[in-house]
Amino acid sequence: MGGPKYPKVVGFDLVQEIGGGAFSTVFRAVNISNQKVAACKVVLLTESTSEKERKNVEKEMRIHSALKQQHILEFLNAVVVELKHKATYIPGIYMLMEFAGGGDLFDKIVPDLGLDQDTAHYFFLQFLSGMHYIHSQGVCHRDLKPENILLDVIGNLKITDFGLSSVFRLKESGKTRALTERCGSLPYVAPELNSDLPYQAEPVDVWGVGVILFTLLAGNTPWDEPTGNSIEFVRYSEGTIFHEVPWNRLPELPLSLIRGLLTIDPAERMTLDDAFRHPWCIRPSQLAGGDPIEVAEMLIKRTRESGDLEIAAPDFAGQAMDVDEDEVMLSSTHHSQFTQTLMLFSQTQAGTRYTPHLTRFYATLAPPLLMTLVTEFLVSANAQCRPIPSARNERGREIYKIRVGGMDRRRERFKGWVEIEQFSYKGTEGSYCLMRRDEGNPISWRQLWKGLVKSDLVGPHVLRR
Numbered sequence: 001m002g003g004p005k006y007p008k009v010v011g012f013d014l015v016q017e018i019g020g021g022a023f024s025t026v027f028r029a030v031n032i033s034n035q036k037v038a039a040c041k042v043v044l045l046t047e048s049t050s051e052k053e054r055k056n057v058e059k060e061m062r063i064h065s066a067l068k069q070q071h072i073l074e075f076l077n078a079v080v081v082e083l084k085h086k087a088t089y090i091p092g093i094y095m096l097m098e099f100a101g102g103g104d105l106f107d108k109i110v111p112d113l114g115l116d117q118d119t120a121h122y123f124f125l126q127f128l129s130g131m132h133y134i135h136s137q138g139v140c141h142r143d144l145k146p147e148n149i150l151l152d153v154i155g156n157l158k159i160t161d162f163g164l165s166s167v168f169r170l171k172e173s174g175k176t177r178a179l180t181e182r183c184g185s186l187p188y189v190a191p192e193l194n195s196d197l198p199y200q201a202e203p204v205d206v207w208g209v210g211v212i213l214f215t216l217l218a219g220n221t222p223w224d225e226p227t228g229n230s231i232e233f234v235r236y237s238e239g240t241i242f243h244e245v246p247w248n249r250l251p252e253l254p255l256s257l258i259r260g261l262l263t264i265d266p267a268e269r270m271t272l273d274d275a276f277r278h279p280w281c282i283r284p285s286q287l288a289g290g291d292p293i294e295v296a297e298m299l300i301k302r303t304r305e306s307g308d309l310e311i312a313a314p315d316f317a318g319q320a321m322d323v324d325e326d327e328v329m330l331s332s333t334h335h336s337q338f339t340q341t342l343m344l345f346s347q348t349q350a351g352t353r354y355t356p357h358l359t360r361f362y363a364t365l366a367p368p369l370l371m372t373l374v375t376e377f378l379v380s381a382n383a384q385c386r387p388i389p390s391a392r393n394e395r396g397r398e399i400y401k402i403r404v405g406g407m408d409r410r411r412e413r414f415k416g417w418v419e420i421e422q423f424s425y426k427g428t429e430g431s432y433c434l435m436r437r438d439e440g441n442p443i444s445w446r447q448l449w450k451g452l453v454k455s456d457l458v459g460p461h462v463l464r465r
Contacts, residue, residue, distance in 0.1 A: 007089045009096050010077045012038055018356050020438045023163075028354065029096065037099045038076060045083060045091040056163070057093050063139055064095075064162040071130030073150060073160040074098040100158055101339050102151025103356035106215070106442040108342065110302045111450070114219035117251055119298045121280070122287040124213055126157035131209055132272045134159070138169035140179065140201035144208030145188045146215060146442050155295045155338045168201035179204075187211065187410045187441075191226040191233075192266050203266035209275070210261025217254060218246040220443060222262075224410040237264055253280040296341035303358070308446075310464045311453050312358040313343035316425075348432050349397055349422055357442070359435040359449035362463040367420045370431045371400045373457045374418055378404060381451060397422055404435075408447070414440025425463065 006014045012029035018039070019026040029040040043057050065075040076096040081089045105123060109115060115123075127149065134141055143164040150158045164183045169176040178198035190207035192199045207226075214222050223232040235241035242248065242255075250258070257278045260270035275281060287295055303309045335345065346355045363370050371387070378385050388401035402418040416437040423432040435452075437445040453462050 009094045039097045039099045041095040043093045060163045069133040073158040100150035101153030105149045106146035111447045112219045114217045118286040120216040130159045153336045154292045186225040187221040292338035363431045363461045367431045408444035
């Protein structure tokens with residue numbers, strides 16, 4: 001019997017939670033009959049859900065479903081379960097979307113290092129193509145940030161999350177309108193949003209494109225907010241920051257493009273068409289049309305060089321482990337050369353699992369002891385921790401969980417989970433630990449993970465390649 005459950009969404013069963021945000025949860029969904037995998041974004045409906053909140057979700061679905069382009073995450077279908085069915089099913093709006101099997105792009109970027117220029121160029125051109133299409137449809141995204149940029153199973157960039165988007169131009173008449181709503185995340189919003197005046201839509205997204213390019217190349221955002229409250233932004237506006245790290249490490253051509261996209265006056269700011277014509281963008285891509293394995297290798301090159309990959313994906317080949325070889329349903333049929341190279345699959349006692357984040361590690365300690373040390377480190381790092389009562393997984397093994405939240409150094413809120421389960425290694429009990437982000441900058445989450453695995457508390461017990 002049991003209580004209410006998640007419904008089957010047009011033939012897809014929700015099988016694994018893989019992410020979420022402040023207002024939604026994302027699941028991996030599988031269709032057994034046709035062997036397909038999708039993502040399902042769930043916005044719960046409760047007695048306190050307002051009509052305005054419902055209309056905002058309906059607007060998101062209307063806009064997203066109309067956008068059809070190779071660099072936009074495809075919207076497939078939607079189902080609404082009303083409150084009157086709550087005895088049987090969990091009420092909510094269920095949005096079925098393309099499954100981004102490559103995970104978050106920025107989850108692979110080493111903090112404060114970024115990507116090499118050729119790899120950044122390859123993904124930026126895809127990003128620019130997707131944004132140009134969005135604007136051609138009269139839509140402004142208004143929430144461009146790393147966590148909304150994903151990769152599909154063969155490494156194509158996909159823009160997602162249209163919850164804050166708005167139509168600024170009617171396709172039929174070409175009539176445009178200024179926007180007034182203040183929204184977005186502070187490190188990525190344009191400076192004109194600090195005013196109460198209406199603003200033009202396209203320049204706001206162009207600014208976000210510039211911040212994303214900087215982040216690709218530098219491994220962090222340029223400032224915490226584009227106001228006088230940010231010392232870095234003030235130095236940028238005065239032109240004195242360009243002799244400082246990381247600005248002075250950026251090559252001349254992409255730096256000139258970044259400065260054009262991040263022109264403070266929106267009337268003078270570069271357009272997306274200008275960006276396409278910029279010398280850095282018109283040069284031939286060194287990776288376009290290449291092997292997905294080559295793209296994946298370039299993407300994780302600095303992750304490998306930094307030593308992060310040997311922690312997130314140690315090589316257990318030839319070592320005696322108590323491992324059940326069963327695969328999580330359908331995961332093996334959707335492994336690709338790209339995702340396999342990125343090591344998005346981890347070995348646990350329940351078999352091979354898809355884990356969309358590389359913020360994970362294996363340790364020689366038993367789960368209860370590791371949980372104590374992890375909690376101690378997180379508290380010392382000014383994160384808020386709330387232990388969750390342990391539960392059993394599908395194989396009857398105990399899973400320990402910690403709810404984590406806090407503010408990163410850019411004053412952006414993050415939320416997530418630490419999940420620890422038993423992992424037998426060389427005949428002794430160890431642990432597999434996954435840090436799963438729900439909300440916040442993936443680069444900040446990687447910084448937290450790296451601080452943990454390098455700490456005096458946990459570092460000596462971490463298994464490496």
